[in-house]
Amino acid sequence: MTLRPASAPQRTEPDLADRIHGGWLGRIAGNMLGKPVEQGEVWTRDRIDRYLRRAGALPLTGYLPEPVDPADRAVLRPEWRACVRGRIDGSCRDDDVDYTILGLDLLETHGPGFSTEQVGGLWLLRLPYLQTFTAERAAYRNLVAGLGPPLTATYHNPYQEWIGALIRADVYGWVCPGDPVRAAGLARRDAVLSHTGNGVYGAMWAAALIAAAFTAPSVRDAVEGGLGVIPAGCRLARTVRRVAALHESGMSWEQTLATLSEETAGLGWIHTVPNAAVLTAGLLYGDGDFTRTLTLTVRGGLDTDSNGATAGSVAGVRTGAAGIPAPWTEPLRDTVRSAVSGFDGVRISALAQRTLRLATAVP
Template sequence: MKKKIVVTLLACMALCTAAAQQKRIALDELRDKIAGAWLGQMVGNMYGLPFENKFIEKEGNEADFPYGYSKSLAKMEQYDGAFSDDDTDVEYLYLMLMEKYGTEPTYAQMREGWMYHIRDRVWLANRAALGLMHYGYTPPFTGSMESNPHWYQIDPQLINEIWSYTAPGMVRYAAGKSAWAARITSDGWAISPTIHYGAMYAEAFFESNIEKLVLDALKYLPADDRYAATVRHMYELYKKYPNDWQKARAEMAEAYYEQEPEMTRTIWNANLNGACGILTLLYGKGDLQRTMDLGCAMGFDADNQTATVGGILGVINGGASLPDQLLMPFEGWTKPFNDRYINITRYDMPDASIDDMIDRTVDMAVKLVCEKGGRVVERGGKRYLVINPKAEFKAPLEFCVGPMPRMEVGCPVDYSFSCAANRDYTWTLTEGALPEGVAFDNGRITGTPQRAGRYPVTLTLSDGKKTLTKHFELLVRTKNIAPEADSILTNIRTMNEEALYKCWITFGKPMYAHSVDVIRDGRLNGEGSVFYSLAAHADLPKIDWFGYEWKEPRTIDMLAFHTGCLEEFGGWFSSVAIQYRGEDGRWYDVGKFRSTPELPESDDVFIQPHFVEYLFEFEPVKTTAIRMLLDCKVQEHWNKPTKGCSSFISITELSVYEKQ
């Protein structure tokens, strides 16, 4: 009998311990908080839009508070409700993708959704990622610093909050999923604000103390993380100047804008704008109206901060507590934003009832929580969602597609097929022969190729439960003979820096090289790698060319053109011609050539990729000189013709290969 009592007590203790480790929220409260997430973001987005990039050198004036919706009011009146922008529309897309594919869509499915629905109105890292998707990459390669030169910008922290308010109380899961999603567009320390905000969103369902939210969420970042140190600094400034946000803002701007390394010094820097958001939260003290005004006055990319922190306050306080003057600014509206979310930004995404968006998000949250060890229970006639706070996110098993190994005869190679999403899984070479001199070890190939050619291989990827198979073709080229050329052939030898700095440029100045000589130095990205063929001001497009000349004839059948970083208004080409010099000294087309991958289907800015290679193959030509002619594209910027700047091509490298 005593033994049975002991066993029963132990069982009860185990149940009590398990219950203590779980969190519980009433379903009606869950809905109110998810409503707060959507509505708070909509308030912040439309409140902040008129102040986007307005306050840079100095903060906004507190004497002008409350700023109000300003110019956004006219658009709300026009659409008789809320209107979409990039702080809410991508999350609406992500909701649709979860409904289509399940709570954990793959990177490949995310790419599909981006390419179909996002056709314009994206900038910086988002636009770069979209261009890389059209080139053929999948995330996370679309956000890697090797391919996406905007990897350090603000983009991921403004489009990923939904992963957290569909994971209420599952903070570790939300942080992991936010990191996974942030890598679609970004890399390195630039994903950390997304993780930190994601943790705060998930915890805000159960924690209302803003200071505690800010500090507790740091545990999901590495101790030596740059952004974690920035958040701690913002908290120190808040304590140092508890009643003077202007002084805190001044020290923040000096540290993370004025003193930012030139390579990453932009007004859209992720660390800088993340810091603005933290100060906004702390000084706002939970009051949505004041938080919105502070978010605008902090400056830089203000609408993104106001949207993100507005959503956090919405989760903490619930949608029903948000002030009517912000939710219903027009007479006759009886529901927040007239229960209308009008899509003006994304292709083939329907307008929505906001109530319906909220209900669909609640359904997704309940589904996800139950998949991760939670359940719905009923107590006293009321339904509750029981949550497993220990749930963790594990990236879906999938092959991710990025740049293939660049292999040349006699040059060492060290390349991995794996990435942040699948590096912990098992890789096996199941079919095909590797190039002579190259070995394979769990997804990594190393060695020195000995013979040029194409080598088809089949790889499998396994997590111990599921196995995937994918075919690849490895290309080994002959030696690049561009460095051996006696001269570079081009119409623009030096970049016109005066013309460059008159333009709307989006990269740190160290990115740009002064001389065309860099197109054969072997460096494909990074500081000083990119040549812009910018000449004096020219209103009309122009044709630029790049090539090489040798004293002795060469038999050439392949060129590799590497794009550089691209601006919003130009840097890419609309057509390509390849010419060689004949024995008579005249230039002739090489004839039909094949591009791998195929050239973009249009010259529209939104599908152009940064830092990629186009490989051109053609029938061998024996010549002492070869060149590429590129028709420069000039794109309207912000729907206005670009002025004060010449058209140009952005290039990092032009490689040349002889027939084997």
């Protein structure tokens, strides 16, 4: 038995409140990290690293630095000035956080027995149409036209397997700590409003992954917990298992992503499957370290803010709010900007407390 020196700091295991708060903080921090370079056909993995290298920021250990190359500055997202280190003063508004807030409001309003129709009704009540994109905008338009699920997901909607449903899944994992099956069921009921196939499986996998992260002995075990709720033969499951196998073989993070990029070529940068590959690689190669998990995931490219947000959620649940380094959390000022009616300017800590009440209320 090896004794820890008396002077060494000892950190207690995070409790449920700390883990849920960590999930919220991690999601928002990861979203902010990836937001400036969210345009996968422009901001490839190689270009992101060139940006960082020119700024002297490799390895990346925090929020993105300001661009030093005018060519980079010209193609960053317009919100970049509020998302780079030294300029952040509270979180930016983003759909990756709006949908998490909507999910919380849904559960508070209708409880865990909510219907897909109630998800759509809440969108019409709380979410501005112009703050929706791809599959969500198609579903919103179908709702206004009087269609109901499942037609809302299939009529004039070419984005059915894109990442939109996956980014809505976190709150279902947070309110079902240690219960991936229940989390996946909630996420599925939300997802089918706008998605089908791998789009729905992505939401189920993400919710289950986050629920499993509360109790799984390792990140790899949490990833496996997520896989347990979706069909083993679907492309999403096969891709996630492929990343895990390459990681286990000792292949480098760079080689793994290069391999998966070739194997998922043609799906596009917002499709669920290639983004799940980037996310899984960030989680596994991040190996439980909050900063490394977020930075590797965002450096992986594609839908950087969405992947960073989900990776941050998992990492935040694993480490708890108290374990997240202050440079990630202090610039957020415990404040959320949101397009969701009634929620703009809400405290992150207040959202976490409301989520905790739901998590402890679910039988």
